[in-house]
Amino acid sequence: MKVVVIGCTHAGTAAIKNLKKLNPNAKITVFERNDNISFLSCGIALYIGGVVKYPKGLFYSSPEELFELGVDTRMKHDVTDVDVKNKKLKVRNLENNEEFEETYDKLIVTSGSWPIIPKIDGIGLKNILLCKNYNHANKIIEKSKSSKKVVVVGAGYIGVELVEAFKENGKEVVLVDAEKRILSKYFDKEFTDVAENTLKNNGVTIATNEKVLKFIGDNDNSRIVTKVITDKNEYEADLVIMCVGFVPNTKLFENQLETLPNGAIKVDRFMRTSNKDVMAAGDCCSVFYNPLQKEMYIPLATNAVRMGTLAGLNISENKFEHPGTQGTSGIKIYENNMAATGLTEESARSFGLDVESAIAVDNYRPEFMPTYESVTLKVIFDKKTRQILGAQLNSKFDLTQSINTLSVCIQNKMTIDDLAFLDFFFQPHYNKPWNFINLAGINSLK
Template sequence: MKYVIIGGDAAGMSAAMQIVHNDSQADITVLEKGHIYSYGQCGLPYVVGGLIKSTDDVIARRVETFRSKYGIDARILHEATAVNPSTRTVFGKNHETGKSFTLSYDRLLIATGASPILPTWQGTGSDMIHVVKTIPDTERLIQGLQKDTVKDVVIIGAGYIGLEIAENIHRLGKRIRIIQRSGHIATMFDPDISERLHQEAERHGIILSMNEQVKAIEDGRVITDVNTHKADLVVASVGIHPNTAFLKKTGMNMLQNGAIIVNDRLETSSPGIYAAGDCATHFHLVKQRPDYIPLGTTANKQGRIAGLNMCGKQRSFKGITGTSVMKFFNLIAASTGLTEEDVQEAGIPYKTSAIETKDKAGYYPTAFPLHVKLIYNPDSGRLLGGQAIGKNGAEKRIDVLAAALFNEMTIEELEDLDLSYSPPVNGVWDPIQQAARRAT
């Protein structure tokens, strides 16, 4: 069986390793447009801030390991430019030699990931503008930040990456301004959660410019529809888009943003072709439809399951609940399921139950405030989502809620869970159970 995988990072190499372990006769070729395989993109902001010493530290396995130890034909600087599902052929270009190539396949995996969106602002091509998605992006940003002339840094966009980059560049002693087109940062959370992140940013001297649209970047300035801001360096973090443009002529089913629609076995609408990771859809268990929430955890899971199915080992991808967590200075913020905006858009009846409590027994000397919010359907009692924020413990509560969502639990059933208790780590009633009791 001849396997071709396009993309040598999380999803692609997770699939490749499953094929290696389950098909002793496998002929595996991996095409990677860059020159680095299998690294942790989520760790890159912490390399910028110096918490992680080098981009080398986020590389899980080097390309030589895949070649020598596992017998994979792992190619670098090989970009796939087209796929013909009828003839089962991949076309591409070798950027080392400048020559074109073609490859036939029996099974093909698209694991091309996603790229940062860079809007067509005036001055977008300026050398002062940076994105953070790959190791080369990160190394270029580090070099830019090392210049003595760089004092004022403007970050456009306040999602996960924007906020993590803001914190880490702040560690370097730079002045930080975040420009956000909406009225609050971290719009993946409800406003009552993101307001706490807003306050945390201001406590650390980060300037927030809300409700501003960037128009141009020129001559050391970022010009918006409201103000002009000084900037020695700009980081754009306004979202990502799937790397699937080269597949447009295949007729493969995709979402409007280009994410490839897959079934529970990670198969696309084209026979013999699979897709996984940031270029594919992710079935949302609460919304009950394909969604696009690109995260490293999902990419690794989907890659593993795609690899198993490609070599005949039947395994289903059960779906996601949209679970995520981030650290921002002294706060941990986490979420799973639907936000209030999500349920409003879906037209689902809902109520919320929010509490301000402590992350452990209230009398314990290191107990810190923890805000927990539950969203549920008042008719059925079914949990729809949850968010938490505090210095400690938000991630523990959200992981419990993610498991509850996976099992379609009700708000009342949360009270019945047997959760751990000891004064240094929790109260007698866990915060999510306190919120559930308030709801019921």
């Protein structure tokens, strides 16, 4: 069996390793346009902030490792055209511009995503940078050495983590977002208020509900950005980082494979596309979202590695089914340990769902212990069926792993009532006789 893999970050690496383990005799060729693989982009802010001193630790595989597995690993090779019907593709070697054709029996598409580049006047000015891969991270670090005023556009996870990193490095930082709240995709207002106040108290300027209209550069020939103009204000800047989201990198497959409206390739629970000999995984494709019971685009590293693994295991036959995702995620904002899974109350209502929420606020362990911290847990559930649809958590003590428990509850279609009497251990070092997860369920009982 001759298998070609397009792209080799999280999903691609997982697919290759599992495919090779299950089919050791398979002939695998991977084409990757970059000079590195498996970079953990979620660690970019840690790298930029100096928490991670040695970037090698942000890679969990290498071209050399794949080569040792017997994989024909072609770095700096860009796939320029794919003919799905005839099972062939065109490739360009980016080092010498040589072009050639390749054929396959099975194709695994793990081409990932790319940052959205909005059409804003002045977007092409120097020192307006993207934040996605290892090369981006290095460029940001290089440029930030001589920068004093940084504007980050986009208040999702990456943007929020970056402003903290820049602030810790002594920069003046502004965070701009067109939404009314930061992190609004993941948390409801009672949680984002805490996050915003924390950032403000640490000197970050929060400019939410502001749309960027224009970037202005200096008057000489260097064309370096100097100002960010929004519909409400203007901010001086010598470095701008664009973090407004991602789009699937799937133009090669237009009109060849079924996609979502945004171009994400549709896959079934086995990672098979509309063509039985083409698998897809990771940020380039859809994933089944359990809270809404529908396919959605949710680019997360956790989704990518699971989907890539399944693509490798199922390439010959449908063996293992994807259980769906809750889009579970977490973030540390200074002293706040925050995590979320499933729908927020706001997003649930935007999808037309009739929901309620239960909130538990308690100290996570007994007050007779030498130290203890408050935790806030919010659980969103369907008003009629009482099925759990989402949850959010925040504490100055790291309790974020508890959100994984709520993720499992959503996946298994449990109700808010089920939470009340779930069996959790009690030990004063760790919790109370009524765990705060139990407490959320108890508070919702009628």
